[in-house]
Amino acid sequence: QVQLVESGGGVVQPGRSLRLSCAASGFTFTTYGMHWVRRAPGKGLEWVAVVSNDGTKKFYVDSVKGRFTISRDDSKNTVYLQMNSLRPEDTAVYHCAKGPRGSQYFDYWGLGTLVTVSS
Amino acid sequence: DIQMTQSPSTLSASVGDRVTITCRASQSISTWLAWYQQKPGKAPKFLIYHVSDLESGVPSRFSGSGSGTEFTLTISSLQPDDFATYYCQQYISYPLTFGGGTKVEIK
Numbered sequence: 045q046v047q048l049v050e051s052g053g054g055v056v057q058p059g060r061s062l063r064l065s066c067a068a069s070g071f072t073f074t075t076y077g078m079h080w081v082r083r084a085p086g087k088g089l090e091w092v093a094v095v096s097n098d099g100t101k102k103f104y105v106d107s108v109k110g111r112f113t114i115s116r117d118d119s120k121n122t123v124y125l126q127m128n129s130l131r132p133e134d135t136a137v138y139h140c141a142k143g144p145r146g147s148q149y150f151d152y153w154g155l156g157t158l159v160t161v162s163s
Numbered sequence: 164d165i166q167m168t169q170s171p172s173t174l175s176a177s178v179g180d181r182v183t184i185t186c187r188a189s190q191s192i193s194t195w196l197a198w199y200q201q202k203p204g205k206a207p208k209f210l211i212y213h214v215s216d217l218e219s220g221v222p223s224r225f226s227g228s229g230s231g232t233e234f235t236l237t238i239s240s241l242q243p244d245d246f247a248t249y250y251c252q253q254y255i256s257y258p259l260t261f262g263g264g265t266k267v268e269i270k
Contacts, residue, residue, distance in 0.1 A: 079259075081207075089199075089207065089250050091259040103257045106164075139206060148254035149197035151218065153206040 046070040046152040048140045053157030056130055064125040066140030066154055074098075077143040078116060078123040079150060082136035090136075094143070095123060108134075130161045165189055165253050169262035175270040182238040184265045186251035191231045195255035198227060198236050201264075202247045210249075211236070241267070 052064040066078070080092040093104045093114040102114055113126040123140060137158050141150035166189035176182050186196070198211040209218050214234060215227040224239040238245055246269055251262040 088264040089201075089252075089261040091252075091261065094257075094259075105258045144212075147212070148257075148259055149209070149212050149252060150199070150207070151209050151212075153209070155206045 046142065048142060048152060048154035050138065050140050050154045050157040053138065053159045055160045055162060057163050058131060058161055060130055061126070061128045062130065062159060064127065064138055064157060066123045068121045068123065068142070071142070073121040074118050075145060079141045079143060080114060080125045081139045081141050081150065084136040093125065094148070132161050135159060135161050164258055165192060165256060165260055167251055167253055167260050167262040169251060169265050171265060172263060173266045173268060175268050176241050177270045178241055178243060180241045182241050182267060184236045184249055186234045186236070186262050188232045188253055192253045192255040194230050195253055196229070196234050197252045197254060199250045199252065200247045201250065207250070
């Protein structure tokens with residue numbers, strides 16, 4: 045069965061960096077695009093970034109462009125989110141999500157990892 | 164960016180009620196709409212894609228309809244397991260965007 049397990053969250057000061065990881069299993073990783081979606085406390089879901097199945101295409105929400113970088117390591121079945129210049133408004137649970145082939149909704153989600161940006 | 168607006172933001176209902184949630188897009192998204200269910204502390208669960216196609220395993224009491232800019236999610240007979248927050252999402256273009264969510268709570 046499909047499993048997505050996030051790690052790397054924690055408490056970090058504004059301006060610092062953090063790297064999230066998402067270990068995937070139960071499907072052919074190289075076939076599918078992978079996303080990060082976040083939910084800030086008391087707010088709704090917000091899509092953050094996507095990397096295509098072959099790693100050549102990446103898209104971001106405007107609020108993280110230039111600060112966050114999504115990448116994937118197909119040898120490890122893992123997708124990453126490098127987060128630099130963190131801001132308090134980046135505080136959220138970050139979910140990794142798998143997209144189906146050829147479309148951009150999310151058919152499987154991880155439980156998420158909490159990132160808290162605070163001094 | 165395409166804005167997605169859900170209503171109501173909170174809905175109080177009883178077991179057995181028919182429940183309808185509305186999702187509006189700021190411009191036409193054709194039928195590129197999905198729905199998700201989220202419970203506290205859990206990962207979101209994928210319910211519906213392409214407006215009305217149920218994901219495998221999703222109970223048939225869930226249904227979706229609409230096209231263009233106005234969409235609905237209907238639960239025909241609310242069950243105890245359905246009390247949760249529901250989100251719509253457009254996937255016609257980046258950035259992918261969600262509605263603000265509708266919390267279905269016990270009346």
